[in-house]
Amino acid sequence: MTPEEQNFMRKINAEEKIEPKDWMPDAYRKNVTRQMSQHAHSEVIGMQPEGNWITRAPSLRRKVVLLSKVQDEAGHGLYLYSACETLGISRAEMIEALQKGTAKYASIFNYPTLTWGDVGAIGWLVDGAAIVNQVSLQRTSYGPYARGMIRICKEESFHQRQGYEALLVLAQGSPEQKQMAQDSLNRFYWPALMMFGPHDSESAHSAKSMEWKIKRETNDDLRQKFIDQTVPQIEFLGLEHPDPAIKWNEERGHYDHGDIDWEEFYSVINGNGHCNRQRIEHHVAAHEEGAWVRDAITAYNDKKNANKIKNVA
Amino acid sequence: MTTEKLELFEVFIRSKRGLDHKHVGSLHAEDHAQALEYARDCYTRRSEGVSIWVMKSNDICASQEDDAESFYDPSDDKPYRHATYYVLPDPVNNM
Numbered sequence: 181m182t183p184e185e186q187n188f189m190r191k192i193n194a195e196e197k198i199e200p201k202d203w204m205p206d207a208y209r210k211n212v213t214r215q216m217s218q219h220a221h222s223e224v225i226g227m228q229p230e231g232n233w234i235t236r237a238p239s240l241r242r243k244v245v246l247l248s249k250v251q252d253e254a255g256h257g258l259y260l261y262s263a264c265e266t267l268g269i270s271r272a273e274m275i276e277a278l279q280k281g282t283a284k285y286a287s288i289f290n291y292p293t294l295t296w297g298d299v300g301a302i303g304w305l306v307d308g309a310a311i312v313n314q315v316s317l318q319r320t321s322y323g324p325y326a327r328g329m330i331r332i333c334k335e336e337s338f339h340q341r342q343g344y345e346a347l348l349v350l351a352q353g354s355p356e357q358k359q360m361a362q363d364s365l366n367r368f369y370w371p372a373l374m375m376f377g378p379h380d381s382e383s384a385h386s387a388k389s390m391e392w393k394i395k396r397e398t399n400d401d402l403r404q405k406f407i408d409q410t411v412p413q414i415e416f417l418g419l420e421h422p423d424p425a426i427k428w429n430e431e432r433g434h435y436d437h438g439d440i441d442w443e444e445f446y447s448v449i450n451g452n453g454h455c456n457r458q459r460i461e462h463h464v465a466a467h468e469e470g471a472w473v474r475d476a477i478t479a480y481n482d483k484k485n486a487n488k489i490k491n492v493a
Numbered sequence: 494m495t496t497e498k499l500e501l502f503e504v505f506i507r508s509k510r511g512l513d514h515k516h517v518g519s520l521h522a523e524d525h526a527q528a529l530e531y532a533r534d535c536y537t538r539r540s541e542g543v544s545i546w547v548m549k550s551n552d553i554c555a556s557q558e559d560d561a562e563s564f565y566d567p568s569d570d571k572p573y574r575h576a577t578y579y580v581l582p583d584p585v586n587n588m
């Protein structure tokens with residue numbers, strides 16, 4: 181090991197954060213850049229399935245709540261893109277990678293939101309799963325990422341609560357409403373479990389990420405946490421658990437669960453989900469429609485700078 | 494020596510790795526490099542920090558307290574942005 185590498189590993193082992201101007205191995209920089217940009221893309225693409233319901237929310241209260249939540253997600257995207265830029269990648273490069281498909285985002289957002297119940301299920305389960313992951317990432321080794329996570333976690337709790345509350349109303353409503361809640365739970369439960377990524381034995385980036393403390397807990401441990409916390413929440417709604425194999429295991433102190441359909445997971449990741457194409461097309465369209473704003477800012481700056489030079493001369 | 498010709502710099506210190514830089518005060522200096530040295534001498538005599546940022550005070554664009562109302566008003570009527578707004582029954586209140 182070179183002295184730089186030694187110093188880097190000393191910080192990692194001592195639970196110290198790595199800061200933007202510190203020396204770090206290229207592979208560490210690449211790994212954190214990949215994970216953080218993927219996280220940022222997920223926040224931004226994640227606005228689409230919920231945004232789909234803003235104009236159709238069942239009441240004014242639900243509408244402003246949903247609007248606020250989606251607005252938060254845009255903010256989370258911004259925090260994460262900015263934090264990621266401290267590693268040397270530009271915003272434009274990240275956006276291009278997303279639009280060309282070389283960078284991924286959370287697969288869950290390739291599922292459609294067919295009913296109002298889905299908006300509740302997303303807040304409760306998808307944000308719920310994200311929180312489990314993000315709480316763990318508050319201890320990630322890259323300083324700007326860790327601080328971003330602390331900020332984001334503070335804002336996430338409302339996302340999960342508003343979702344659960346919306347679903348609780350449905351679950352306590354008419355038989356049709358209760359059925360809608362059940363249907364949303366059934367469709368989003370398994371994809372939410374997949375959000376934690378493949379089993380540790382299959383995960384390409386896991387070992388190094390754990391060694392460098394980019395990730396603090398394994399995919400399977402985080403998933404188990406989520407499974408455990410979700411069981412009583414489903415029970416309280418009076419809904420049927422989508423996993424018939426769910427069973428408390430006294431010895432392990434955890435719930436045992438059924439197998440995840442990994443074929444579906446890889447199929448959706450590789451572009452064959454219901455909405456993959458639509459999500460990226462929409463992103464490209466929104467980006468292009470906003471081009472005039474970026475152009476106007478550049479033109480204004482150019483003009484201001486030109487005036488400054490004139491005044492000096 | 495007069496400080497009139499010198500620029501004002503704001504000083505930010507990270508007290509521990511992993512924490513944000515916090516504003517600690519300001520000082521006059523000739524340029525960035527000198528400001529950094531002065532900041533070290535003035536503000537970290539007891540190893541208060543592991544990293545110092547200095548920036549020209551003139552480069553700071555700040556909101557005005559007088560504008561606070563119109564600046565922050567829009568949040569006043571949005572209690573639903575807070576987790577506590579959602580009242581959940583005890584058995585599921587831990588989310």
Ligand SMILES: [Fe+2]
Pocket residue numbers: 223252253256332
């Ligand atoms: Fe978020």
Ligand SMILES: [Fe+2]
Pocket residue numbers: 253307336339
């Ligand atoms: Fe969220």
Ligand SMILES: [Fe+2]
Pocket residue numbers: 223256310314
């Ligand atoms: Fe998130």
